[in-house]
Amino acid sequence: MSDSTLLVGPFNRVEGDLEIRLEVSGGAVRAAYANSPLFRGFEPILQGKAPMDALTITPRICGICSISQSAAAALALAEAAGVRPAPQGALIAAVLHAVENVCDHITHFNLFFGADFARPAYAGRPWHDRAVARFTAMEGSAMRACVEARAQVLHIVGLLGGKWPHTLAIQPGGVTRAPTARDRIRMGSTLTAFRRYLEAEIFGAPVEAFAALSSAQAVRDWSTGDAGLFMEIAADLDLATAGPGPGRYMSFGAYPTDDGRVFGPGLWVDGGLAPLDPGLIREDLSHAWMLGEDAHPEAGQTVPDEMMRAPGYSWCKAPRLGGRTVETGAFARQVVDGHAAALELARDGGGVLARIAGRLLEIARTQILMEQWVAAIRPEARFMDQVTLPENGIGAGLVEAARGSLGHWLRIEDGRIANYQIIAPTTWNFSPRDAQGTPGPVEQALVGAAVSAGEETPLSVQHIVRSFDPCMVCTVH
Amino acid sequence: MNVLWLQSAGCGGCTMSLLCAEAPNVFDLLAGAGVSFLWHPALSQETGHEVRALLERVESGALPLDVLAVEGSILTGPKGTGRFHMLSGTGRAMLDWVRSLAPRARHVMAVGTCATYGGITSAGGNPASAVGVQYDGHQPGGALPADFTSRSGLPVINVAGCPTHPDWVTETLLLLADGTLDRDALDVLGRPRFYADHLVHHACPKNEFYEYKASATELSQIGCMMENLGCVGTQAVGDCNIRGWNGEGSCTRAGYPCINCTAPEFEEPRHPFTQTPKFAGIPIGLPSDMPKAWFMALASLSKAATPRRIERNAKSDRIEVAPNQKADKT
Numbered sequence: 001m002s003d004s005t006l007l008v009g010p011f012n013r014v015e016g017d018l019e020i021r022l023e024v025s026g027g028a029v030r031a032a033y034a035n036s037p038l039f040r041g042f043e044p045i046l047q048g049k050a051p052m053d054a055l056t057i058t059p060r061i062c063g064i065c066s067i068s069q070s071a072a073a074a075l076a077l078a079e080a081a082g083v084r085p086a087p088q089g090a091l092i093a094a095v096l097h098a099v100e101n102v103c104d105h106i107t108h109f110n111l112f113f114g115a116d117f118a119r120p121a122y123a124g125r126p127w128h129d130r131a132v133a134r135f136t137a138m139e140g141s142a143m144r145a146c147v148e149a150r151a152q153v154l155h156i157v158g159l160l161g162g163k164w165p166h167t168l169a170i171q172p173g174g175v176t177r178a179p180t181a182r183d184r185i186r187m188g189s190t191l192t193a194f195r196r197y198l199e200a201e202i203f204g205a206p207v208e209a210f211a212a213l214s215s216a217q218a219v220r221d222w223s224t225g226d227a228g229l230f231m232e233i234a235a236d237l238d239l240a241t242a243g244p245g246p247g248r249y250m251s252f253g254a255y256p257t258d259d260g261r262v263f264g265p266g267l268w269v270d271g272g273l274a275p276l277d278p279g280l281i282r283e284d285l286s287h288a289w290m291l292g293e294d295a296h297p298e299a300g301q302t303v304p305d306e307m308m309r310a311p312g313y314s315w316c317k318a319p320r321l322g323g324r325t326v327e328t329g330a331f332a333r334q335v336v337d338g339h340a341a342a343l344e345l346a347r348d349g350g351g352v353l354a355r356i357a358g359r360l361l362e363i364a365r366t367q368i369l370m371e372q373w374v375a376a377i378r379p380e381a382r383f384m385d386q387v388t389l390p391e392n393g394i395g396a397g398l399v400e401a402a403r404g405s406l407g408h409w410l411r412i413e414d415g416r417i418a419n420y421q422i423i424a425p426t427t428w429n430f431s432p433r434d435a436q437g438t439p440g441p442v443e444q445a446l447v448g449a450a451v452s453a454g455e456e457t458p459l460s461v462q463h464i465v466r467s468f469d470p471c472m473v474c475t476v477h
Numbered sequence: 478m479n480v481l482w483l484q485s486a487g488c489g490g491c492t493m494s495l496l497c498a499e500a501p502n503v504f505d506l507l508a509g510a511g512v513s514f515l516w517h518p519a520l521s522q523e524t525g526h527e528v529r530a531l532l533e534r535v536e537s538g539a540l541p542l543d544v545l546a547v548e549g550s551i552l553t554g555p556k557g558t559g560r561f562h563m564l565s566g567t568g569r570a571m572l573d574w575v576r577s578l579a580p581r582a583r584h585v586m587a588v589g590t591c592a593t594y595g596g597i598t599s600a601g602g603n604p605a606s607a608v609g610v611q612y613d614g615h616q617p618g619g620a621l622p623a624d625f626t627s628r629s630g631l632p633v634i635n636v637a638g639c640p641t642h643p644d645w646v647t648e649t650l651l652l653l654a655d656g657t658l659d660r661d662a663l664d665v666l667g668r669p670r671f672y673a674d675h676l677v678h679h680a681c682p683k684n685e686f687y688e689y690k691a692s693a694t695e696l697s698q699i700g701c702m703m704e705n706l707g708c709v710g711t712q713a714v715g716d717c718n719i720r721g722w723n724g725e726g727s728c729t730r731a732g733y734p735c736i737n738c739t740a741p742e743f744e745e746p747r748h749p750f751t752q753t754p755k756f757a758g759i760p761i762g763l764p765s766d767m768p769k770a771w772f773m774a775l776a777s778l779s780k781a782a783t784p785r786r787i788e789r790n791a792k793s794d795r796i797e798v799a800p801n802q803k804a805d806k807t
């Protein structure tokens with residue numbers, strides 16, 4: 001196969017708009033360039049607003065990780081005020097956030113990622129008939145089961161947060177609605193029904209059994225439910241070795257409570273865990289259609305280059321940690337939290353299978369956590385403290401969205417937002433090249449992906465890109 | 478009836494909300510009514526070159542299109558080019574695609590307040606020059622001209638909401654498939670009247686507090702949020718409290734104000750979202766179809782007559798005094 005360039009887009013079943021340019025030779029991708037082709041400008045929109053308006057505006061950055069945006073904004077405001085939310089309010093915020101995260105994971109597994117295995121191109125594979133029955137877009141039995149289970153478990157957000165997406169329930173001091181004893185028991189029942197879905201459809205076994213897997217081999221050998229079907233497909237298509245990332249994983253730590261973050265924060269680099277210093281974050285603008293200097297988000301600016309000049313090729317800035325790329329997401333979170341199977345999958349090189357396994361592990365673990373949290377609700381408690389914001393101050397809200405590390409950096413001057421900067425998970429994962437020419441994580445992961453003769457939208461590229469579960473509306477915002 | 482769904486400059490939340498349709502689920506509901514997606518960016522198998530080929534066939538007229546659904550605002554910046562949002566893989570701005578495809582469609586449907594009027598993307602200084610499909614805020618004329626009508630003769634159908642309730646979208650599609658959504662079924666801003674003829678205030682559980690103007694002063698208190706906390710449920714259209722969201726939810730049920738997200742320019746209320754602007758201590762923006770003097774007279778009368786139970790509960794985060802229980806005199 002001769003050298004060629006492929007432009008892949010519209011790249012669907014990712015949240016938002018994505019265009020990937022591929023340089024192909026010898027039947028494989030030699031270089032990839034990820035373009036986020038949509039700029040809306042939430043950061044300039046927020047300038048000059050009343051600080052609390054961030055709670056209304058920032059969730060609307062993203063319709064799929066809306067609660068993550070709420071949680072980050074609330075945390076940034078709380079830090080600016082020097083307060084922490086009422087403990088039971090933080091617990092409710094964690095429940096709201098966890099429901100969104102598991103919903104995003106099952107939506108990804110089925111609707112966004114799974115649908116590709118039903119493609120006619122895979123006809124004749126030993127698993128294809130079952131993949132067609134389960135994963136055909138909008139028609140497969142797994143698709144129906146997924147949207148029904150998702151709609152039902154989101155009743156918890158309806159009850160506590162009024163609606164999903166775009167709730168205003170999460171505040172710096174807690175949450176706006178105090179749940180009653182009846183609400184608590186009702187949410188417990190909703191979670192029991194969700195457990196039944198997970199165990200019947202996704203795992204074919206108790207969630208505890210999947211959460212307790214302790215080796216990479218045990219994960220790959222999983223044979224029941226749609227998780228088992230995926231492992232069978234992954235073995236056949238060699239998805240374990242497809243799309244390895246930079247091998248550096250980052251997590252801000254998920255679900256802040258009075259006892260710390262439930263999934264711990266940190267870094268996994270050079271084969272070991274290390275503490276994370278968010279002070280080392282810089283956003284590189286060399287290949288983004290952005291004007292200004294590289295900066296830490298506390299001092300960052302968002303000034304689009306309306307001329308869209310080269311070498312820029314994306315609206316996405318390129319965040320780097322200590323000058324290096326990092327991968328973030330559910331798999332990174334489970335690695336950094338020290339889950340044994342995730343650690344071994346990381347040592348084996350990460351890749352498509354590892355990212356999916358990370359999400360499955362997290363679904364199982366989060367189900368158990370949500371049940372514990374709902375049981376721990378004390379309806380007689382206070383769920384929100386009143387918070388007075390300072391006239392001048394700064395705050396950072398670092399949380400974990402379904403897709404990875406999300407940060408909001410806020411500066412208040414004279415009672416107004418003077419600067420607001422956001423780095424979303426996919427900003428990290430789908431960043432363009434930096435000044436050193438180092439490609440972003442997905443750009444790197446795509447190098448070596450197989451391209452068959454005549455393929456215009458290579459399947460291997462689709463699996464690798466979707467394994468990150470990109471959220472492009474968050475990426476540039 | 479086929480539907481081509483495009484996601485323009487929005488958050489994708491109206492699709493995410495659509496997937497929350499229940500009894501039956503969204504796929505069975507639409508399929509059962511004969512509604513199918515030619516392509517949907519979050520749901521369809523087709524990607525890349527398959528989609529480009531499909532768009533070309535629709536644009537050329539080779540593939541007849543029943544409904545063009547647009548989610549998200551349309552970006553006209555920078556400088557009218559629309560290049561802040563290029564439809565990936567096509568080298569063309571979404572602005573250009575929408576203008577080209579809309580005349581081909583039997584119906585054009587704007588989904589969500591970004592697509593209808595510009596919405597949150599047009600907030601602040603509107604850095605990307607976002608407009609709605611047929612409106613720019615309150616002004617008719619957006620990406621498409623004010624006098625645009627689709628092949629059916631209808632203007633753009635504006636399913637406003639941030640996000641839209643799943644039923645608002647599915648029921649609009651079902652009515653279109655049924656052939657029973659005509660111009661009289663739309664209000665003055667193009668919104669389907671089946672939900673826009675209601676106010677968020679209708680069936681709000683805080684109505685008893687409203688009757689006495691027993692008001693919350695801080696979020697988390699269960700009193701009425703109109704007087705102090707920016708709630709405009711008495712003016713905002715939507716059957717949010719009649720239908721319920723995600724089961725039995727709604728904004729006011731969860732203890733935060735209605736911000737009128739079904740209306741043009743809700744994103745710029747010109748005051749903080751959770752504060753009621755006042756003039757001489759009196760809230761600006763009282764219910765629109767009630768004489769102000771009458772409202773003030775009734776409010777002061779009912780405030781004076783407020784039962785202690787309601788007064789106490791309004792400033793609490795839960796029901797402190799039940800209807801069959803006597804409140805302390807303190």
